[in-house]
Amino acid sequence: MTAAGEGRTEFVDEMLELLWPAPESARRVRARRSQPGSRDLVMIPGARAPHLLVPLTSRAATARVIDSWGRAGSPQRRLAGSVLSWGVRLGLAGLLTADRVRVPGAGEGSLLERHLSEVVGCPVSLTVIVTRARANRKPVLQLVDQEGVVRAFVKVGTDELTRGLVQAETTALRSVSGVSSVRVPQVLAAGGWNGLELLVLSPLDLAAAQRVRDLTRWEPAMREVSRIGGVTREPWLNSQYRSSLHSRVHLLAEARAGRLAAALAQVDRCLHDQSLLIGSWHGDWATWNCGATDGTGYLWDWERFASGVPVGYDAAHFLTHQTLLDPALETAALVPGYSAALAPVLARLGVPEAQAKVVTLLYLVEIAVRYLTDGQDEVGNVGAVLEGMIDGIVAASRQLVEEVA
Structure with missing residues (x-):
């Protein structure tokens, strides 16, 4: 594992069969164009150290997700996000990055996307947040609608440790929903899917929020x-x-x-x-x-x-x-x-x-x-x-x- 990659690429490989089980069988590819009938997700900023897997659905939605990722980081990341998002808007995604995850047969949405669309009550696509290596690392998903608006977040428990943590957070959030001094996510749904433990949460409006170290x-x-x-x-x-x-x-x-x-x-x-x-x-x-x-x-x-x-x-x-x-x-x-x-x-x-x-x-x-x-x-x-x-x-x-x- 390289320090720069922080185990992110390896984590993507681990997630493929969990989030897109057979018969979908997602895989990493290098491609400049999408394949008819498949769903492609671009690896942002690239395969060496991916932070996001963003579905290539509508240009506006993909660009909005990438732009939000860029604005939440360093000046270098903001620049990368701006370049990539504008490239997507102009239809140049294939020229800017060839690193993708391809989900065969999921052109109209993967099995998990269809399940979660029913949960939140509108069609959504999955953006996968790829975090650095740690023992309790788990897939975290953004559910994004056709305009690129985040409708929900999903935490995914994949093993004994992370399934227990997801279940614990479900219980905790239901018990702290009355807290008034801070705003907390609300539980929209929770339960199992294909051996995974899912917790679907309302998004917090963090566009103007800043980290406070005091x-x-x-x-x-x-x-x-x-x-x-x-x-x-x-x-x-x-x-x-x-x-x-x-x-x-x-x-x-x-x-x-x-x-x-x-x-x-x-x-x-x-x-x-x-x-x-x-x-x-x-x-x-x-x-x-x-x-x-x-x-x-x-x-x-x-x-x-x-x-x-x-x-x-x-x-x-x-x-x-x-x-x-x-x-x-x-x-x-x-x-x-x-x-x-x-x-x-x-x-x-x-x-x-x-x-x-x-x-x-x-x-x-x-x-x-x-x-x-x-x-x-x-x-x-x-x-x-x-x-x-x-x-x-x-x-x-x-x-x-x-x-x-």
Whole structure:
């Protein structure tokens, strides 16, 4: 896998038989013209590192999708999107790119397109979003009408891990539909198709939304989400969360589990007579899963939502994941550095300032367990930083004990 491609081309090959099963049998081709009776999807910006598979239906619809992709990225990507979209409008798609996926016999729509057209109530074609390699990567589809308007998004669970995540997000979105401080996607439909798990979601109006890296912008929404299902203060040693975290650490079949278990034992010593505020969290509240206009916040990707966790985890996740996966991060000061920045935010969420370090530490154990359980340390740059991250967790747990003593 090349760094530039990020496993995208390989992922396209994996998706072909899943999204276009026999008798359609989609395949990658190099062609300048479409074949009568078949459906072609162009690989944008190309086969080396595709980001989108866009169906060549009407010129206007194809160009609109490509233009939207370009405007959401870097200056280089905006230029590529502008050139490609104008080329499509002028009927020059074949001159600009020959990298395609061809679906034989699907000229009037593939089997999956027909199924999803019935779900959303109008004819749609599938644009496939191709993401970088990670353990929980799954196909994400845009359902686009004949004018190029996005009618829905579809998440596709393809294996045990991703099917479980899609089902979890379905349940989560139905339980958080009453959240008022941010707008969330609505579930339009959910269920199985040809061995896949599908979740059809309403699109969010993100045309004017910007990424907001300022944690304080999201505090009111984090407070509301933390209180979904209620908030309780539970003695640490008797809490269900403690029992669950210890169990999940012990289930890890590798040497690093022992170091995490030792860190948790130190936490038990520090919190033996203390209680923690327990609530809910989104589970992956990071800059890539939220955006805002002047007056409205948007939050998506709820597949990691959970209740029964220490309040403050969303704030910790948002702050840490701006730097946590940077290989140059100094891990020795991981917990002290993050907890100092988090302390005032956690205090406003109801967490005592004295517990900022331990909540930060517990969060890092939680996310390390997630990475190891899902095998994310084997994909991308997670593995490069995880070892140092666990070193930081162990060092911080010892320091906590020393401070209490």
